[in-house]
Amino acid sequence: DDNLFLTEITRLLDLPQDIIDNKSSLPLIDIITGLAHNQFCAFYQPIYDLRQGKAVQIEALARWRHPTMGILGPNQFIGMLEHEGFISLLTHRIVQTGLDLLIRGPDTQDLRLSINLSRRLLDDREFLDWLVEQVESRGLAFDRIVLEITETMAFTNFGHTLATLLRLRMRGFELSLDDFGTGHTTLEHIKNLPLTELKFDRILIKDIHRDARSQSIIAGMANIARELGLRMVAEGIDNPQDLDFLCAHHPDIELQGFLLCKPVPAEELGRHLFPSCQSSRRA
Ligand code: C2E
Numbered sequence: 537d538d539n540l541f542l543t544e545i546t547r548l549l550d551l552p553q554d555i556i557d558n559k560s561s562l563p564l565i566d567i568i569t570g571l572a573h574n575q576f577c578a579f580y581q582p583i584y585d586l587r588q589g590k591a592v593q594i595e596a597l598a599r600w601r602h603p604t605m606g607i608l609g610p611n612q613f614i615g616m617l618e619h620e621g622f623i624s625l626l627t628h629r630i631v632q633t634g635l636d637l638l639i640r641g642p643d644t645q646d647l648r649l650s651i652n653l654s655r656r657l658l659d660d661r662e663f664l665d666w667l668v669e670q671v672e673s674r675g676l677a678f679d680r681i682v683l684e685i686t687e688t689m690a691f692t693n694f695g696h697t698l699a700t701l702l703r704l705r706m707r708g709f710e711l712s713l714d715d716f717g718t719g720h721t722t723l724e725h726i727k728n729l730p731l732t733e734l735k736f737d738r739i740l741i742k743d744i745h746r747d748a749r750s751q752s753i754i755a756g757m758a759n760i761a762r763e764l765g766l767r768m769v770a771e772g773i774d775n776p777q778d779l780d781f782l783c784a785h786h787p788d789i790e791l792q793g794f795l796l797c798k799p800v801p802a803e804e805l806g807r808h809l810f811p812s813c814q815s816s817r818r819a
Pocket residue numbers: 581596597598609610611614623627630652653654684714715738771772773774792793794795799
């Protein structure tokens with residue numbers, strides 16, 4: 537029975553006993569089975585530069601094609617994978633399919649690919665060496681790969697994180713600070729981390745067209761980012777007013793959000809490399 541199997545796996549893999557007590561609707565056993573049966577994949581969400589009128593980047597977002605529950609998002613499984621150390625299995629798959637997509641083209645040949653990295657992987661030398669090899673063996677330019685780290689991640693064990701990020705940056709990877717505005721980033725971190733991109737969390741973007749405080753924060757932070765030569769991405773664009781506002785005031789901020797395009801399977805990406813929805817203020 538499932539519980540026995542799980543107990544056995546727990547023992548074999550030397551996992552903490554408490555995982556079998558997990559009463560989540562998606563126990564680890566389902567996830568392991570899903571990984572074994574290749575049920576995990578990535579959807580891709582374009583990030584647009586409206587000055588160029590096209591997508592310049594795609595973000596790989598993990599999805600689980602669950603046999604009975606349909607397509608599940610990361611909030612339903614990433615936490616558990618991360619906790620139990622299976623996140624590298626998933627990320628291997630996401631990296632490989634994402635990199636293959638970049639070279640398969642023709643539509644994706646100019647795009648950068650964003651990969652979300654969990655804290656655990658940033659500390660995993662073996663994984664990072666593997667990642668370098670995957671990019672190299674495909675002959676891809678490292679600066680087409682954007683590694684997204686989150687604000688909270690950047691803090692724990694800062695010295696070690698800094699050393700790792702410097703190494704990745706020197707290799708040529710682009711480095712993005714994701715969900716900026718929700719964590720605890722200090723200017724010291726912004727100053728010292730070798731970032732190439734800031735991603736403003738949707739908490740700062742949502743309703744920016746009528747929220748004076750968001751407007752001020754984005755204006756100030758955007759100036760800092762420009763001074764530092766960082767690219768900027770605004771996530772969570774889900775209404776035309778916010779799109780108009782950002783186009784009018786910050787045309788250099790790249791845009792990602794449901795209004796422009798939801799995350800889609802690779803096969804559908806080709807149709808979405810030009811935004812279906814343009815700002816009305818754009819010439
Ligand atoms: P994230 O990296 O901040 O990704 C953006 C999330 O916002 C995605 O949710 C995306 O679908 C959603 N989003 C995009 N535009 C809009 C919008 O206009 N409105 C709203 N309400 N949401 C929007 P998703 O795919 O559910 O991913 C959630 C989080 O899971 C991601 O947040 C990321 O932190 C994590 N994640 C996703 N894939 C991976 C992965 O392969 N590895 C790791 N470690 N984490 C992942």
